[in-house]
Amino acid sequence: MDLFKGSRGKYSRTFGRKVDNKPEDKSPLNRRQPRRRMKKLSDYGQHLIEVQVCRLTYGIYERQFRNYFKKAKGRPGNTAEELLVLLERRLDNALFRGGLAASRKQARQIVTHRHIMINGRCVDRPSFSLRPGDVISVKPSKAEKPFYKQAAGEIVDPRTGFWLQRTPGEFKYTVERFPKADEADHGFNAAYVVEYYSKFV
Numbered sequence: 001m002d003l004f005k006g007s008r009g010k011y012s013r014t015f016g017r018k019v020d021n022k023p024e025d026k027s028p029l030n031r032r033q034p035r036r037r038m039k040k041l042s043d044y045g046q047h048l049i050e051v052q053v054c055r056l057t058y059g060i061y062e063r064q065f066r067n068y069f070k071k072a073k074g075r076p077g078n079t080a081e082e083l084l085v086l087l088e089r090r091l092d093n094a095l096f097r098g099g100l101a102a103s104r105k106q107a108r109q110i111v112t113h114r115h116i117m118i119n120g121r122c123v124d125r126p127s128f129s130l131r132p133g134d135v136i137s138v139k140p141s142k143a144e145k146p147f148y149k150q151a152a153g154e155i156v157d158p159r160t161g162f163w164l165q166r167t168p169g170e171f172k173y174t175v176e177r178f179p180k181a182d183e184a185d186h187g188f189n190a191a192y193v194v195e196y197y198s199k200f201v
């Protein structure tokens with residue numbers, strides 16, 4: 001069951017930003033599209049698009065997203081930055097950031113199929129919130145599967161100093177610290193998302 005009806009490629013074209021799970025070279029945004037006259041959006045319309053892009057990017061349903069916003073709003077500091085940190089701390093996002101999964105959708109499948117352990121214990125919740133010191137690893141019994149054998153040669157390790165670091169040659173990642181908002185590498189305006197939800201929450 002997906003967040004919205006229809007293909008993600010359709011939404012990539014509608015929003016003019018990549019929200020699908022296809023590789024960059026196969027993204028619908030790279031296809032030639034007929035020129036259309038775009039309607040001028042109201043402030044509400046602009047804010048709503050940012051919300052939809054954000055939710056599609058992280059693969060989160062409305063109710064769950066509102067809960068994230070409530071948590072971010074209740075914390076000291078900038079609400080937009082706190083929201084991004086909460087979203088980045090999700091387990092499925094960490095697997096995607098670490099290069100083990102090609103997309104967050106694939107990362108969610110890996111987690112729900114019970115392939116992943118946190119600190120030696122199996123976790124099947126993609127929304128699991130990570131903390132500094134947590135160690136993410138693939139179950140030894142699952143690491144022999146063809147998917148991981150192929151992934152072993154394709155993983156691009158996170159950059160030096162990133163909040164998530166991989167143990168060389170292993171399917172093991174350590175959370176060095178909490179992520180920062182500017183490391184989120186998002187394609188939406190987080191301030192607009194906060195302004196939108198501030199009217200309802």
